[in-house]
């Protein structure tokens with residue numbers, strides 16, 4: 001089989017790119033696991049915030065919002081984000097406000113009383129105030145992934161699951177690869193392999209970028225009180241967070257534990273740390289959990305994604321789409337569309353460029 005573009009990785013990165021490419025090129029998505037979104041994509045906290053991460057991330061988040069909400073059946077529902085400054089973190093409110101207000105003018109500073117009015121379980125003596133981002137969203141990750149996959153398939157994209165790419169060779173007619181038990185050739189490879197991005201590059205004879213996967217564990221618990229109208233509550237120094245999840249609450253210590261690419265398993269000590277931190281700051285007395293899981297958040301050396309052709313090492317036709325870190329779901333519409341634009345004609349789409357995103361900011365050459 002021959003295609004214009006083979007995308008390696010059937011997570012949110014690969015499928016968002018496929019959705020925007022498929023109308024304009026012949027595309028195949030190749031996923032090692034039997035199901036799409038099995039790794040980081042299926043294990044996220046499903047939050048859209050425009051007040052998280054480096055400025056480029058926040059610009060991509062702003063440019064992505066419309067994909068989730070401007071449709072008949074929205075893929076995200078309103079869930080304000082409440083950043084809680086700890087009692088001894090007195091500069092946090094001003095620091096966060098100054099950092100985020102220029103791009104998100106709707107954010108508000110809150111007094112300790114306003115914080116506890118929104119999240120009554122926060123101990124008043126444990127907070128010095130907060131920031132409220134009214135425009136946060138609770139995302140339907142399965143719906144978003146399905147939306148991208150459906151758009152791609154409707155434009156003729158093939159999606160192979162259970163087909164790990166195990167061998168890649170550059171030859172005069174393009175990239176030959178072994179995917180599961182199939183052979184195929186592509187003019188261009190898109191490396192959307194998440195934590196395995198450097199391994200896929202090495203397989204293709206391309207120098208790795210220096211990606212680091214970090215494990216984050218999460219759990220759910222019964223709060224013992226109604227939590228349905230809480231915002232997403234996150235410690236301003238990202239020491240813990242919690243989010244209403246049906247009758248339960250999702251919690252995490254928000255840790256970053258370096259780990260080799262793998263099927264991540266929850267870390268008992270990290271789960272205990274999350275419980276301890278939440279118990280310290282709230283009236284919740286979590287003693288048992290309902291469920292637990294972990295996933296890998298993969299970062300480039302500057303903690304912003306890489307999207308662009310590799311220009312070193314004679315890697316013609318090798319395109320990186322990696323390093324989505326902890327923001328890959330809520331940046332996926334803008335990053336997928338931008339990757340497709342950069343792949344096909346080297347341009348950032350107007351609806352993303354409008355937010356100040358340029359090809360240079362994303363170019364993997366910055367790590368060489």
Ligand SMILES: Cc1cc2nc3c(=O)[nH]c(=O)nc-3n(C[C@H](O)[C@H](O)[C@H](O)COP(=O)(O)OP(=O)(O)OC[C@H]3O[C@@H](n4cnc5c(N)ncnc54)[C@H](O)[C@@H]3O)c2cc1C
Nearest residue numbers: 009011012013032041045046047165194295327328329330
């Ligand atoms: C606990 C947690 C909470 C998070 N919360 C949020 C949040 O609230 N909001 C947000 O936006 N983001 C969040 N994230 C981050 C988000 O989940 C990731 O940024 C995103 O899922 C990365 O997507 P990806 O497609 O790059 O990677 P992945 O989903 O890991 O997909 C990569 C795919 O490539 C495949 N692959 C690898 N090698 C090969 C090969 N050789 N052949 C074929 N296939 C291959 C893998 O099987 C995998 O399916 C969170 C992550 C975690 C772990």
